[in-house]
Amino acid sequence: MTDAPVLVVTSVDDATADPVAQRLFERGVPVARLDPADFLGAEARMSARFGSHGMSGRIRTASREVELCGVRAVWWRRPTPYRERAGRPEPIARFAVNEAGIGFGGVLAALPDCLWVNHPWRNHAAEHKPAQLVTAAACGFTVPETLVTNEVDEARAFADGYAPVVYKPLRHAVLPAADGRAGMIWVGPVVSASLDDSVAGTAHMFQAQVDKVADVRVTVVGRWLFAVRIDGGLLDWRADYDALAYTRIGCPAEVEAAIHRYMAGFGLMFGAFDFALTAAGAWVFLECNPNGQWAWIAEQEDAVADALADLLEKGRI
Template identity: 50%
Template sequence: MEEARYGLGGILGSLPGAHYLNHPWRNRDAEFKPAQLATAERCGLIVPPTVITNEPDQARRFVDDYGPVIYKPLRDTDQIDDDGRALTVWIDDVGPDQIDDRMVHTTHLFQQRVNKVADIRMTVVGDRLFPVRIDGSPGVDWRRHYEALTYTLIDAPPDVGKGVRAYVDAFGLTFGAFDFGLDAEGRWWFYECNPNGQWAWLPCSITDQITHAIADRLTNPSGDTT
């Protein structure tokens, strides 16, 4: 499916006369990760300790205080190699010895690594939530290990569902792809929300439900089922 290649909003927005699930301006606002983290916390979601900085000493202190720590891109950018192939910056562990003066040239995001037992991708379409538990990743970034993963559609705890709905309302979104880490105590740690996230790579039994929810929302943008 094309959604798996290009993301939802890009496809729908390119169709003449098509409805948007999210207005492009709402997508733009909701892609800013510092705003995501602050909004998630205000909405009652649990956010790992995080620092955004370009100062090496501050980054080293954070690693010392909160290690193990992961590094993740502050924003998605188009990166290609010399042959024109798309590149991805993977989420990975970082130690104080890896931080040097080169980081002063741009801002970086460091976050305490969640001691997770599984990952969760929750796709939100209007008032419908599709939380999927992802098991089997041998590393920090499950996107590097698709062949090892299993997917199970689960229920979200009421407090998480409430926080997620408050979050999409705060940004004026109808659609969002949320990433969480699940720890051994059952806590859902908010990582980020991609307002234009992919979903068609999930098993068909899950993808079909999301597809129907999107179709329902596009044909009835008000969400009124009466």
């Protein structure tokens, strides 16, 4: 398998993929970078055959040809979503996009005998915060009291009963702000008086605010853990990166053990865990992004890139 390539599935402008691809290149490990959205253009082609033997075929990009059954590892980073690019009208465009997702995406998801970092269907499952919270509790993490509801009475009772409470969307969202500019929703405090019947408008997630002294990000690559303490005094540290200070720290043995149980539970090789660190030293689970960013933290960038290159080169845990 020494000539088997590592397939890096991502967009061309994914700068986080570059240092890992560069490392593999320098080590002489074959790398093929693919953005599956290119299958809907002229840039990439695929033919896959199926029968009693299983699957065979190949992918061609502008610069690589990859045998479907000869892939060492797949790094599923940030591929461009399938989109109609030929200007075809609906419902033709939707048909083409849906067929691409199940066809091209389905062939990629069926690649045999390779290491997945991570399999996209595992990512999909692990992105659901309710599943994260249930799995985290089962793995032994301390989990904040959390409510997902469309009932305003339940939301008010929760906000009063567990004050202070925060609201956080179940999924990253970009929405227009009141002034029409693009906006997003940070984690923010909630008082029951601010809640109204519009809670019925969709699912809303409320969580008891953890009395934290700092945040911790743990980036997991296979068996390797990279823990970084984040100091900045912010409820949601993503709101102001300029205010943050990062320090590499160790991970308590019981937290590390719980992380490995969690990773195994979701079948993940990579994960980015967020914890709130209390004054008493407890690590409280907030969430785990199965495809989180990591390279912006200079204190860990080289170490994580090295670990990813090691894992992908090895092609097994």
